[in-house]
Amino acid sequence: MPRLLYTLLIYALLPLTPLKLLWRGLRQPEYRQHWAERYGFYGQPDQTPHSSQRPPLIWLHCVSVGETRAAAPLIALLQQRYPQHQILLTHATPTGREAGEQLFGERVLRCYLPYDTPGAVRRFLNHFRPQFGLIMETELWFNLIAACKAHNTPLLLVNARLSARSARGYGKLARLTAQGLQSLHAIAAQSEADAARLHALGACRVTVTGNLKFDVTPPADAEASGQALRKRIGADRPVFLAASTREGEESLILDAIAEANIAQLLTVIVPRHPQRFDEVASLLQARGVRYARRSGLGDALLPRETQVLLGDSMGEMFTYYGACDLTLIGGSLLPYGSQNLIEACAMGKPVLIGPHSYNFAQASAQALECGAAQQVDGVEQLAQALQHLLLHPLQREAMAQAGLKFTQENRGATARVVAVIVNSLAASLHSA
Incomplete structure (x- = not known):
């Protein structure tokens, strides 16, 4: 009965999905593509499952960019462990799909996972x-x-991660959630806290494996590309990076840098979602900020009077980290739960995070405890942190070294996850 009611709700909302896609397509045209896949219809001839030449398939679902990037070491290890298998990567967002294409090219198949109706998911699995x-x-x-x-x-x-907030939400659907969790073959949780919340909701077969994001290593050319960008934007200027900012945070950041009043400071703002690039550009213009767009910079030198560089490019986050002196992790100043701070630490950059880090609760707590990160609450504290850290390079270096040690000590989740997969499938075949 709980799943029946859930299904009826999904069907009631389904007629609204074309309007949602059209609305999002106004700001991000990629939402107007591949609609059939979202309803479980896949017509690519090279993906037909009925050919005797088709290799066995492993399917991995990554909603958007963060999950796709975190999956990179896992996909590499799966391809080593199962060399005869093809990898299918499914997404829910165009940016996730684009990230999959950038990272893996033709080494994996890509499509959208359909909306969760019985017919659509059945067509997906049959195909x-x-x-x-x-x-x-x-x-x-x-x-x-x-x-x-x-x-x-x-x-x-x-x-698997489950914040206390998400656990409360799933708890309102207790019977449905327990049934779903118990139907999973196995669960590899990031932390003991995540495992405990999953167990409380009815999950079984849960193993704590750590966070895959620690195993994502910066590209080999990240440092070199970062330094090349730094030379163009001002090698002798302090550079502050606001990475993966969310709606409403850019105004707070602009207030903080105005209050900090640091001579020759260049702030690089990289919005989390590309559909917001123009929105942030309009905000900068309305504030009278002298800004340039990364997409228009090319190989030219950034004019000295530029106050903000708008990072309106895709796939360059490691380059931005390589070019900066200090970074703020977006999504943490306002209650979005934060974005990933591990990549910045892995690049040896001192990190600032706001008070809202529940999506990365354990990693944030560890980074704060070991001195790799500092927490700021609001405009005044952010301004104070900018003034202090940008004027004290030895403290920045100490934070950077702590971040490198922090990320190195937490690696190894990928191998543990693959062990869970292999052991779980072996037990399944044995019981069958």
């Missing part, structure tokens, strides 16, 4: 026929889980 599926982090689609169980397709939840 691709994966040998097993992996869902990154916490994407509980209950009809999808039930369909995998009916198809005898093992489905695992990996790199």
Whole structure:
């Protein structure tokens, strides 16, 4: 009965999905592409499952950019462990799909995971026929889980995280959530706290494996590309990076840098979502800020009078980290739960985070404890941190070294996740 009510709600909302896609497509045209996939229709001839030449398939679902990037070391290890298998990467957002293309090219198949109606997920599974599926982090689609169980397709939840806020939300659907979690083949949780919350909601077969994001290593050319950018934007200027900012945070950041009043400071603002590039540009113009766009800079030198560089490019976050002296992790000044601070630490950069880091609770707590990060609450504290750290390079260096040590000591989750997958599938085959 709980899943029936859930399904009826999904069907009631389904007629609104074209309007949602059109609305998002106004700001991000990629939302107007590949609609059929979102309803479970896949017509690519090279992906037909009925050919005797088609290799066995491993399916991995990554909602958007963060999950896709975190999956990179896992995909590499899966391809080593299962060399005869093809990888299918599914997404929910165009930016996730684009990140998959940038990272993996033709080494993986890509498509959208359909909306969670029984017919759509059944068409998805019938078309691709994966040998097993992996869902990154916490994407509980209950009809999808039930369909995998009916198809005898093992489905695992990996790199699972569950904040206290999300746990309360799932707790309101207690019976449905417990049924879904218990239908999963296995769960690889990021931390003991995540595992405890999952157990409280009814999960079983939970193993703590750590966070895959620690195993994402910076590209080999990240430091060199960062220094090349730094030379163009001002090698002798202090550079502050606001990485992956969310709506409303840019105004707070502009207030803080105005209050800090640091001579020759260049602030690089990189919005989390590309559809907001023009919105942030309009904000900078309305504030009278002298700014330039990364997309228009090319190989030219940044004019000295520029106060803000708007990072309106994709796939350059490691370059931005390489070019900066200090970084603020977006999504943490306002209650969005924060974005990933691990990449900045892995690049040896001192990190500032706001008070809202529940999506990265354990990593944030560890980074604060070891001295790799400092927490700021509001405009005044951010301004004070900028003034102090940008004038004290030895303290920045100490934070940078702490960040490098912090990331190195927490690596190894990928191998543990693959061990959970291999052991779980072996137990399944044995019991069958």
